[in-house]
Amino acid sequence: MEKIKSSEITPESQYLSRREFLKGLGIVSASSMILAACGAQSASSTDIPTDSPANPVNSSPLPATPSPTVIDEPLTSYEAITNYNNYYEFTTDKERVASLAKDFPTSPWQIEVGGLVNKPKTYDLDDISKFSLQERIYRLRCVEAWSMVIPWVGFPLSELLKEVEPTSDAKYVRFETIYDPEKMPGQKVQWYQWPYIEGLRVDEAMHDLTILATGIYGKPLLPQNGAPVRLVVPWKYGFKSIKGIVKIDLVSEMPTSLWMAAAPNEYGFYANVNPEVSHPRWSQASERRIGDNSRTQTLMFNGYEEEVAHLYDGMDLAVNY
Ligand code: MTE
Numbered sequence: 001m002e003k004i005k006s007s008e009i010t011p012e013s014q015y016l017s018r019r020e021f022l023k024g025l026g027i028v029s030a031s032s033m034i035l036a037a038c039g040a041q042s043a044s045s046t047d048i049p050t051d052s053p054a055n056p057v058n059s060s061p062l063p064a065t066p067s068p069t070v071i072d073e074p075l076t077s078y079e080a081i082t083n084y085n086n087y088y089e090f091t092t093d094k095e096r097v098a099s100l101a102k103d104f105p106t107s108p109w110q111i112e113v114g115g116l117v118n119k120p121k122t123y124d125l126d127d128i129s130k131f132s133l134q135e136r137i138y139r140l141r142c143v144e145a146w147s148m149v150i151p152w153v154g155f156p157l158s159e160l161l162k163e164v165e166p167t168s169d170a171k172y173v174r175f176e177t178i179y180d181p182e183k184m185p186g187q188k189v190q191w192y193q194w195p196y197i198e199g200l201r202v203d204e205a206m207h208d209l210t211i212l213a214t215g216i217y218g219k220p221l222l223p224q225n226g227a228p229v230r231l232v233v234p235w236k237y238g239f240k241s242i243k244g245i246v247k248i249d250l251v252s253e254m255p256t257s258l259w260m261a262a263a264p265n266e267y268g269f270y271a272n273v274n275p276e277v278s279h280p281r282w283s284q285a286s287e288r289r290i291g292d293n294s295r296t297q298t299l300m301f302n303g304y305e306e307e308v309a310h311l312y313d314g315m316d317l318a319v320n321y
Contacts, residue, residue: 076148115249138234153215170250199255
């Protein structure tokens, strides 16, 4: 379960999916062949998405540079990633999100970026497509104690934030999901304060691991996974990784997320994956890996401790949960 550099090893499944992207670009280099030959671990090639009537995927691969880091664990299958979802705007039933979200329109789409910035800008899908895409293979650890390993395609959020130039008063980033109760039946459930809101500190948002994702397995995101653009913050519980983003604001005060408003004693602002701090109703020490249902130990900061622990120096992580 140790994280390793892609220059040292490239598991076959990751190589194969990467090769799919490169084939789309007409590039399969000699060096990628050599990396594949070194692969020690393989997952079935059925992990690679294919177009099928049951699970149609957009045909054009996204042009992405290979992930700078990989994980020596099998990737979760495309089938599982796209059919076991949390997206409360549609339903709380994970296995029905895909069918309910199937026809949700994700184009045209705009993301308004503003607040404490020098250059506010409204991005449309064409603007978003100008950011250069990278593959990022990350663990996703849900607060409900299940997890996946997902090959995202996206770009660092920092690249977009640099364009709008946050002012020195900006301390937090507030994200908002689309509000459309007619097309998202779950938003008619009054228990939650819609729209879905999430937030990060500016330094968390600027961290290189934090991405805006537009694809999975080299294919554009499907609605159930948060198309057209969603956040991915791999060292935090999955609920921080907000889907279907339409607004990003730089603000001076800590935003109140939908989950903080719904159950403040259970869900805090930080939500860093931490096996030592239990949820009030269950332990966070281990997790169930979707796909093979294996049980695995949860890692501090979801395995990204080396990269992010310094962001929380001197903080009591049990208090700042
Ligand atoms: N974003 C929105 N807008 N609505 C949601 O209900 N669920 C969150 C997060 N982002 C959610 C959301 C939770 S709890 C998790 S675990 C992840 O999305 C799941 O992402 P996935 O369905 O792509 O695996």
